[in-house]
Amino acid sequence: MxxxxxxxxxxxxxxxxxxxxxxxxxxxxxxxxxxxxxxxxxxxxxxxxxxxxxxxxxxxxxxxxxxxxxxxxxxxxxxxxxxxxxxxxxxxxxxxxxxxxxxxxxxxxxxxxxxxxxxxxxxxxxxxxxxxxxxxxxxxxxxxxxxxxxxxxxxxxxxxxxxxxxxxxxxxxxxxxxxxxxxLPDAERIQVLHDFAHKNDPKKPIRKSAKGTAKKTSGNVIDYNSLPVFEAGDEKAAVIHLWHARKQICAEVRFAGSVPDAADKFMDRHRECLWQAYLPNLRVADNISLPVLTQLWKILRAQGCRLYRRSDVRFEGLEAHEAKKEGAAKNRSCRRKRKTEPSIAACTGSD
CATH class of the missing domain: 3.30.420.10 (Ribonuclease H-like superfamily/Ribonuclease H)
Structure with a gap:
């Protein structure tokens, strides 16, 4: 083998x-x-x-x-x-x-x-x-x-x-x-090699929430809405704000201190997100994807940043993104099933 x-x-x-x-x-x-x-x-x-x-x-x-x-x-x-x-x-x-x-x-x-x-x-x-x-x-x-x-x-x-x-x-x-x-910075390289070493591990089971709906426990899905709302005084803070614009997900990351070098290098490599540095401690992406946001999330935590939301307003874009993909897959499966199943009239025929 x-x-x-x-x-x-x-x-x-x-x-x-x-x-x-x-x-x-x-x-x-x-x-x-x-x-x-x-x-x-x-x-x-x-x-x-x-x-x-x-x-x-x-x-x-x-x-x-x-x-x-x-x-x-x-x-x-x-x-x-x-x-x-x-x-x-x-x-x-x-x-x-x-x-x-x-x-x-x-x-x-x-x-x-x-x-x-x-x-x-x-x-x-x-x-x-x-x-x-x-x-x-x-x-x-x-x-x-x-x-x-x-x-x-x-x-x-x-x-x-x-x-x-x-x-x-x-x-x-x-x-x-x-x-x-x-x-790659050391922390990010270690994370990439860790993901490679465990890529064939069994996936974590899906547990049910209190409402009975399935909820994924994988660490790849960002639970943005569970982040605490930022309050001044934390010098290690990285305040994340997400919003929709032109059917795209935009992201703002504001640092209480200086921007970690690892984060700046990561953003520079992902220029397809259209990162802009409007202030020394402010970075804005006009079109960010869920995989890139997930990696950035891990890098910031690896650099010792504590993550916050900017406001108490919930953002449903990430959950909706996953639900939309699952719904589309289910619809395709249903359409294929309807095409392959013969109709009642075709099965019974005429005597």
């Missing part, structure tokens, strides 16, 4: 970036496999790449349009057993880096290792998909595929959905994520 490592390990030992293009509708059916070896500083050292003859008669039109790989290209390609043997020799015991590698690439390689060699692929791996979400949560759902991240970080990619090109793009993405993790 593969063991997942943190973002810092490959940069210490060097690594191999792995990517597999496959015939999507058939399980364990690769059509191209590539691996590129990099030194700890990101310098390319060697590469292995090969088309693979699939166990289907033809490559689907969708896959050909997506990858540019056609049936003619793979008809005389090496069989999986030939490619997997060379790949195992190339990778050796190196750390593997890949984008969504645990979900897409490693299971395919591991399947053939067990089938051909009766041994599992035991290499340690790092998944850039996870670390992109962990380090840049404000990008939002749908912005963590390799192409979207390459565009966001201005990575000059030759093409997408070709194995070797994706390996090189993933390597550049890894370096960017590693550098971002290195720049």
């Amino acid at each position: 593969n063991r997942e490592a943190d973002i810092f390990l490959p940069a210490e030992k060097g690594y191999v970036v792995l990517d597999v293009e496959s015939q999507g509708y058939v399980r364990f059916c690769p059509i191209e496999i590539s691996a590129v070896r990099f030194a700890p500083d990101g310098q390319c050292l060697d590469a292995y790449s090969s088309l693979v003859r699939p166990r289907v008669a033809r490559v689907s039109r969708y896959v050909s349009d997506l990858t540019g790989i056609t049936t003619d290209m793979v008809r005389r390609a090496p069989l999986p057993r030939e490619v997997i043997g060379s790949l195992r020799d190339f990778i050796g015991d190196s750390v593997i880096v890949g984008h969504a590698v645990a979900e897409n690439d490693l299971p395919i390689i591991d399947h053939f290792c067990q089938e051909l060699y009766h041994a599992r692929l035991e290499n340690v791996y790092v998944d850039t998909f996870y670390w992109a979400q962990a380090l840049f949560p404000a990008l939002g759902t749908g912005h963590y595929n390799l192409k979207a991240l390459a565009e966001h970080f201005v990575i000059d990619a030759q093409t997408f959905h070709r194995a070797e090109a994706d390996c090189r793009t993933t390597a550049r993405l890894y370096q960017i994520l590693h550098d971002a993790a290195q720049r």
